Amino acid sequence: MKVHQTTIYDIARELNISKSTVSRALTGHPQVKAETRKAVLELAGKLDYQRNMLSINLISRKSNLIGIVVPEFDTSYFPQVIIGAQAMAQKHGYNIIVSQSNEKFETEVENTKVMLASQVDGILVSITKETRSFEHLKIFQRKGIPIVMFNRVCDEMIVPKVVINDYEAAFGAVEHLILTGKKRIAHLAGPDSLITSRKRMQGYLDALKKHHLPVDESIIIPYDLTLGKVKIYVHHLMELENPPDGLFAINDPAAIEAIQTIKKMGLSIPRDIGIVGFSNDYGSDLIEPSLTTVAQPIQLIGSTALQLLLDLMDKEVSQWKAVTKTLDSSLIIRNSSFIPDNAS
Amino acid sequence: MKVHQTTIYDIARELNISKSTVSRALTGHPQVKAETRKAVLELAGKLDYQRNMLSINLISRKSNLIGIVVPEFDTSYFPQVIIGAQAMAQKHGYNIIVSQSNEKFETEVENTKVMLASQVDGILVSITKETRSFEHLKIFQRKGIPIVMFNRVCDEMIVPKVVINDYEAAFGAVEHLILTGKKRIAHLAGPDSLITSRKRMQGYLDALKKHHLPVDESIIIPYDLTLGKVKIYVHHLMELENPPDGLFAINDPAAIEAIQTIKKMGLSIPRDIGIVGFSNDYGSDLIEPSLTTVAQPIQLIGSTALQLLLDLMDKEVSQWKAVTKTLDSSLIIRNSSFIPDNAS
DNA sequence: CTGTTAGCGCTTTCAC
DNA sequence: GTGAAAGCGCTAACAG
Numbered sequence: 001m002k003v004h005q006t007t008i009y010d011i012a013r014e015l016n017i018s019k020s021t022v023s024r025a026l027t028g029h030p031q032v033k034a035e036t037r038k039a040v041l042e043l044a045g046k047l048d049y050q051r052n053m054l055s056i057n058l059i060s061r062k063s064n065l066i067g068i069v070v071p072e073f074d075t076s077y078f079p080q081v082i083i084g085a086q087a088m089a090q091k092h093g094y095n096i097i098v099s100q101s102n103e104k105f106e107t108e109v110e111n112t113k114v115m116l117a118s119q120v121d122g123i124l125v126s127i128t129k130e131t132r133s134f135e136h137l138k139i140f141q142r143k144g145i146p147i148v149m150f151n152r153v154c155d156e157m158i159v160p161k162v163v164i165n166d167y168e169a170a171f172g173a174v175e176h177l178i179l180t181g182k183k184r185i186a187h188l189a190g191p192d193s194l195i196t197s198r199k200r201m202q203g204y205l206d207a208l209k210k211h212h213l214p215v216d217e218s219i220i221i222p223y224d225l226t227l228g229k230v231k232i233y234v235h236h237l238m239e240l241e242n243p244p245d246g247l248f249a250i251n252d253p254a255a256i257e258a259i260q261t262i263k264k265m266g267l268s269i270p271r272d273i274g275i276v277g278f279s280n281d282y283g284s285d286l287i288e289p290s291l292t293t294v295a296q297p298i299q300l301i302g303s304t305a306l307q308l309l310l311d312l313m314d315k316e317v318s319q320w321k322a323v324t325k326t327l328d329s330s331l332i333i334r335n336s337s338f339i340p341d342n343a344s
Numbered sequence: 345m346k347v348h349q350t351t352i353y354d355i356a357r358e359l360n361i362s363k364s365t366v367s368r369a370l371t372g373h374p375q376v377k378a379e380t381r382k383a384v385l386e387l388a389g390k391l392d393y394q395r396n397m398l399s400i401n402l403i404s405r406k407s408n409l410i411g412i413v414v415p416e417f418d419t420s421y422f423p424q425v426i427i428g429a430q431a432m433a434q435k436h437g438y439n440i441i442v443s444q445s446n447e448k449f450e451t452e453v454e455n456t457k458v459m460l461a462s463q464v465d466g467i468l469v470s471i472t473k474e475t476r477s478f479e480h481l482k483i484f485q486r487k488g489i490p491i492v493m494f495n496r497v498c499d500e501m502i503v504p505k506v507v508i509n510d511y512e513a514a515f516g517a518v519e520h521l522i523l524t525g526k527k528r529i530a531h532l533a534g535p536d537s538l539i540t541s542r543k544r545m546q547g548y549l550d551a552l553k554k555h556h557l558p559v560d561e562s563i564i565i566p567y568d569l570t571l572g573k574v575k576i577y578v579h580h581l582m583e584l585e586n587p588p589d590g591l592f593a594i595n596d597p598a599a600i601e602a603i604q605t606i607k608k609m610g611l612s613i614p615r616d617i618g619i620v621g622f623s624n625d626y627g628s629d630l631i632e633p634s635l636t637t638v639a640q641p642i643q644l645i646g647s648t649a650l651q652l653l654l655d656l657m658d659k660e661v662s663q664w665k666a667v668t669k670t671l672d673s674s675l676i677i678r679n680s681s682f683i684p685d686n687a688s
Numbered sequence: 689c690t691g692t693t694a695g696c697g698c699t700t701t702c703a704c
Numbered sequence: 705g706t707g708a709a710a711g712c713g714c715t716a717a718c719a720g
Contacts, residue, residue: 002405002465003488003661007697018707023699031705048483050460054402055697058712061346063398064462065441073430076626079423083444086417090443095462097409097439098430116394118408118439121346139392144347256630282420283627286600317347351713362691367715375689399713402696 006047015039026051057119066309067115067123068098069108071152074227075253076282077298078126081150084302085124092310094121103225105130112136120145122309124302126152129191129225146312146320150305153195153324160312161324162305166196169294169329170203173276174248176292176331178211180338182246182274186219186237188230188258190250197250200278204248219244223254230257238265238273246274252281255291259336274337289335296329350391359383370395401463410653411459411467412442413452415496418571419597420626421642422470425494428646429468436654438465447569449474456480464489466653468646470496473535473569490656490664494649497539497668504656505668506649510540513638513673514547517620518592520636520675522555524682526590526618530563530581532574532602534594541594544622548592563588567598574601582609582617590618596625599635603680618681633679640673 008026012019017036025032025040026049043049057063066089070078082098089096097118099111108128115123116139123140125147134156140147141159150162177185187204190197201220208215218240221233230249234257237244249255255277262269269275269289277284280295304325312320352370356363361380369376369384370393387393401407410433414422426442433440441462443455452472459467460483467484469491478500484491485503494506521529531548534541545564552559562584565577574593578601581588593599599621606613613619613633621628624639648669656664 003486005405005487005697009697019698020700020708021706023697024706027699033705036705048486050457050483050487052402052463052697053461054398054407054463055712056699058396058398058402058697058714059699061349061712073427076420076423079420079427083417083423086442086444095441095443095458097441099434099439100427100430113394114439117397119396119398139394142347142392143349143394282625283630286627286632287630288632349713353713363714364692364716365690367713368690371715377689380689396713399696400715402698402713403715405696 005052006044006049007052008049010047011040011043011049014043061119062121063119064094065118065120066094066096066306067112067118067120068096069111069115069123069125070098070100071103071108071126071128073100075251075279077151077251077279080298081126081302081305084299084304085306086302087299088303088306088310101128103128103130105132109136112140116140116143116145122146122148122313124305124309125149127154128152129193132193144317146309148305148309148312150301151196155195158322160308160320160322162301162308162327163196163324164296164301164327164329166199167203167206169278169331170200170248171207172203172331173278173292173294174204174207174246175211176333177246177248177274177276177337178207178213180270180274183213184216184219184242184244185213185246185248186221186244188221188223188233188247188249188254191224192222200250223250225251225254227253227257230254231261234258234261235265238262238267244273247276249275249277252277252279252284252291252293255293255336256281256283256287259287259289259291270335270337270339276331276337280332285334289339292334292337293332294329295332297327300327349396350388350393351396352393354391355384355387355393358387405463406465407463408438409462409464410438410440410650411456411462411464412440413455413459413467413469414442414444415447415452415470415472417444419595419623421495421623424642425470425646425649428643428648429650430646431643432647432650432654445472447472447474449476453480456484460484460487460489466490466492466657468649468653469493471498472496473537476537488661490653492649492653492656494645495540499539502666504652504664504666506645506652506671507540507668508640508645508671508673510543511547511550513622513675514544514592515551516547516675517622517636517638518548518551518590519555520677521590521592521618521620521681522551522557524614524618527557528560528563528586528588529557529590529592530565530588532565532567532577532591532593532598535568536566544594567594569595569598571597571601574598575605578602578605579609582606582611588617591620593619593621596621596623596628596635596637599637599680600625600627600631603631603633603635614679614681614683620675620681624676629678633683636678636681637676638673639676641671644671 008022101108277293284291445452621637628635
């Protein structure tokens, strides 16, 4: 229970001056007698006076709050993005409020409502895998509150976006497996609702095509990103009469689970099957064999998205441009796909 | 740039009623004519009306904001705590603003000022390793804004705290090494400024004492938590004329770095040296050999701290009790300290 | 049931 | 230089 907070009026009363003068002294207005200013500042310090941003925000119609809506906190991906965004926001005097939707559309809608009520000056959004309707986001546009999407973007929203080169990265990852001699490469595919999943799928397909390898639907496994399910899929794949000799997984947690499962089955990686993941999560360099994966500049995604948002906030709505910023990723080749000759 | 936001006054004007009536209709006040309410609600929906929490907060002197001040984001520990706290906060209708201090005292002071200005209703704090003065936190107490500390706590602040049983955990970890036959156990010790470091140190010392093992200062290495430095320390330790056969590391990142270094030196874990870490970070189960470590209920620490804060917010300042909640941890025995006989 | 008034803490004209 | 007054968007007595 808060006790009474010192206000400018308290200071004014004590000093027998008006609150306007106190305000001016506190905000560094030039035309205040040095003597008066000194007295005000001194008393303010003594009384632990702290400006109430709520009232200032009310006047300025700005909250200095930026909302971030993310779909989940299960993997290290989104926390990392937030770290990047938070650092940039802190630098520019903004606070960040975060809400995560647990991959539920309803929760996402709720969360955006909260952001709206909290008078955020802008939001960063990454949608859930369920999200098909975007009315809850379009409200922001109508209100002139800038939105920037990242990672989980959608075509329906005409806003700036930050993504990585998913197609090229997937293409490169699969081609790498092919160049190590793999001829039958399976894909643990992400939800079709996500653009990133579709792009990575296309990269996978085109890499096979380029190298004249057949596409076999039976080794393309739809995977809803639920941890723990990969085990079943991998068992299924490896017990086919014609099992794959390569696996491109939609993300690292899936790839790591695949490695663990395959090792338990007594198979050898990468000899029996080469594996490539996506994102370079914590631990992908620690598992044995270490995981070949596509490294995303995760924190940079967050800071870039926030920078884009800051840019929008300065501009008239009519000047907004829906640029899509595509950041580069890079393939990190480790032992799950390729072991150099001179290795121990 | 925001466009005009619909206010209750817009609705009132359009409907030719007073804004009080609009307010009452919107907040579900009972004594409003059903007809009026319907009209208001309809128009509100049509105009994307959204209550401005800023003004409500100003009136209620409550921001519905909870601040979290953490020392770093380098390891997965604090993000995880925040996830736990955020989930609990979201459930109770609070938003969370986070700031991290990069282990710098000055930044921590700045950050707490921001929290104060943002009119947070309470804060969760974990101090930097540099923090020796607590005036910036005591201001909150004087203002009646509740504080709960966690992990990086201090004796100087009489506030509720959430910690884990560091002493017992460290004692158990070291005793475990002793029971696996180790007789000369080194300790990578955390900064002496942190209570957790001191408690773990005490646990280490007492475990040695209980088993009549000598304490050798030369294998107790002060470590400031900077990633990358462990390599040097481990080399130093293992090249002693009388190297240790066990290592208790202050945290998992350090233990993992130790494992990597020791493996590169061609030594065998746990045969030549058994290793135990602390916290069960991401990846500690993935590294080879997998890391024996003390598992902390990290998200629970966050949610518990937030719960404690919520409790304080309901009470008069005079009713506040500075309980310290000690959560249990558990030793997870993996291959870096002990390999069962029937292992492959 | 509804309108009027005051006020949350602050900034910002407009006077003097 | 400083004070008085208005107002940001909303709620909460107090009338009627």
